[in-house]
Amino acid sequence: MAFGIVAGMLAVSALLAPFVNRQIGRVDSFLPVVQTIMSAADLLTATLLFAQYSVQPHRALLVVASGYIFAGSFAFLQTLSFPGSYAPNGLIGDVYNTPAWFFVLWYTTFPLSILSYALLKDKGKISRGSTTRSIAITLMSVLGTIALLSWLLIAEVEHLPRFFTTGLMLQTPLSNQFNIGLTLLGCIVLLVLFVRRRTVLDLWLMVTLFAAVPNFLVATYAGSARFSVGWYTARGFALIASFMLLSVLVTEMTVLSSRLANALVMQRRERANRFVSIDAATAAIAHEIKSPLGSITLNADTARQVLVAQSPRLEEVHAILKDIGDASLRVDETITSVRKLFRDATDQPVMISIEDVARQVLRLLQHELQFNEVLVVTEFGVEAPFVNADPVQLQQVILNLFKNSIEAMASTPRDGRRLIIGTRVEQTSIVLLSIQDTGTGVSPQDRDRVFEAFFTTKPAGMGLGLAICRTIIERYEGRLVLGKSGPQGSTFEIALPVVSRT
CATH class of the missing domain: 3.30.565.10 (Histidine kinase-like ATPase, C-terminal domain)
Known part of the structure; x- marks a missing residue:
């Protein structure tokens, strides 16, 4: 399935490559809708990864979850700052460079997190303390870093290098250099993850990284990539990438839940059968020993009456005691036979x-x-x-x-x-x-x-x-x-x- 998705993206890229610079109109609602969905998907993926960490406390999972929090947060913040998304000039930052810097942070922190995961996952580092405490510390650290970097890009963006010229919205040479650098970073992380791949998680992280590469290639190849065929296509690939791991984790949870439900049904059925067997054995015991116990009680009362008489008949007492002994033996034989029946029912080779x-x-x-x-x-x-x-x-x-x-x-x-x-x-x-x-x-x-x-x-x-x-x-x-x-x-x-x- 992963190979098919990669092959499909390559086929679409090849078909649209000649038209990558063609402008097809500005759709202001496209970016906020798509990137808001991407942000929600990334944060849901991070939540599922934290849940998996609570079961398997490998620190590498915390790193991957942190990468998805970075990606989802910076994607949404770029949407807030992008001109025409939620406001003509964006809600935060300047019109030109703040969105570009959020894009850079988005596609820098995520691959670096995946690189850290690839280097840590085979070292078998398992958290020994409380998983809740580890998750809380990770969240505070990641959110604090996001808040600090966001403040820098919003309040101090004029002191940072510029990616677009003011007014003309043309990319500067620095923009192309960053796009080339992000492309190389993504390819390096993809190569490291490919060499150290071990699990299904590694496989789908590779597909996610591969789907992000068109963003940089389009920006490098097209002088003004916004609202072009290549720009829309790259955002579509990014949307697919956001749902890759989320779909895999949800599918895995569904399969595990189904297996757990089947196991519970079988367990309840086995318990019900056990109760039926116990009820049957109890009924059999009650039925078989009721008569001997009644005989024992009757004979004991008769023997007591004979003994309190003025002239007790010892021969009759002797016969009564013999009947009591025989009845008790029948009770013992009944219990033994029922136990044997129960034992044979549980051992069926x-x-x-x-x-x-x-x-x-x-x-x-x-x-x-x-x-x-x-x-x-x-x-x-x-x-x-x-x-x-x-x-x-x-x-x-x-x-x-x-x-x-x-x-x-x-x-x-x-x-x-x-x-x-x-x-x-x-x-x-x-x-x-x-x-x-x-x-x-x-x-x-x-x-x-x-x-x-x-x-x-x-x-x-x-x-x-x-x-x-x-x-x-x-x-x-x-x-x-x-x-x-x-x-x-x-x-x-x-x-x-x-x-x-x-």
């Missing part, structure tokens, strides 16, 4: 692919893997082998092993965190899922105890996770072992019997 379960767990842990900057390498076989196990329980086992690996790599340098997941078939009858990390490993004296209940190497661990995981795997005639461990990391292996699909 089916034929599943262990690789599919591993992929599902990776999707569940995607955010945690990205936050901890763990590189995942999968080495799955060509054909996914099938095993016989309960999908939910197997998922919990693999999830626990993945989370253990992530926690084990907490002290590993970020560029060295690797989670290698692979499968292979041994002796055509056993499928082996290996989970290898580059953490600190398990010490030799603890290797034989990691699967013991209540033994843990974590400061806040309960020591039950691996023990439960091994019990679950052994229930399906498999095994869970620590394959190898050392200073370079650990490898846990799950082995389960292969079942045929037919």
Whole structure:
């Protein structure tokens, strides 16, 4: 999609290049409408980036959000100062040079912010303090800088170099020099971001920077670019650029909200089914033990009456007590059978692919893997082998092993965190899922105890996770072992019997 948008802008630029100097009439309402929309889009984008920072507190996101605040603010301030927008001579500044200086600040602060982001994003600088406090400090710093620069351009513009000659509205040589400089700055930032690209955010920031280049080229090529074909086209490209990242972030939020809604629906359905199972089990228990309990109560009353009689009949008391014992045994058998029924209902092994379960767990842990900057390498076989196990329980086992690996790599340098997941078939009858990390490993004296209940190497661990995981795997005639461990990391292996699909 990004390539298609860039190709479309190139095609439009090529078609309109011969007419770039042609004046097509002055439409005073065009600039305030377009740039006000651009300002709103930039500020909304900054808001979404701040929201993403509150979830993933990488300082590079603060820099990008600051760049969008600079862009949106200076774009709106240029609209206020532009002649014919909200007033014949603009609302602020002089008629000629204040709008040009706001344009320069607009397209200087934004690419410089993106350049800072490109240089900071791979250093893994994560804010350790309050995210709200970091956002507040960033906003105050950015708004203070905008206020100071705006005052300078409005009150002291006569002391600044001039981009347009007074009255004739012709560009000075300095204007062309600045346009060339801004073009070079945009291209340099685009090149740096291209070399250091890693994420979808990098990709769409590149498209945004590319869409801003026509503004400078038009101003450099056309002597008086205002209200020409090239001027209108460049503003149109800038409008598209303002909505690039905003559209991507909104789309991502929509997808995540949809996934969250589906997860909540499934969770509620599972809870409802659980309540139905509990109600059914409770009804079954009540129905089955009501009769024995009634018999016990009746026999106890009868035995008490017999004992208080003047000549108690001990043989009858003996028979009554025997009935009470038999009834209590029937109650115990009823409870045992219902518990067995409930246990069997929650453990329903089916034929599943262990690789599919591993992929599902990776999707569940995607955010945690990205936050901890763990590189995942999968080495799955060509054909996914099938095993016989309960999908939910197997998922919990693999999830626990993945989370253990992530926690084990907490002290590993970020560029060295690797989670290698692979499968292979041994002796055509056993499928082996290996989970290898580059953490600190398990010490030799603890290797034989990691699967013991209540033994843990974590400061806040309960020591039950691996023990439960091994019990679950052994229930399906498999095994869970620590394959190898050392200073370079650990490898846990799950082995389960292969079942045929037919």
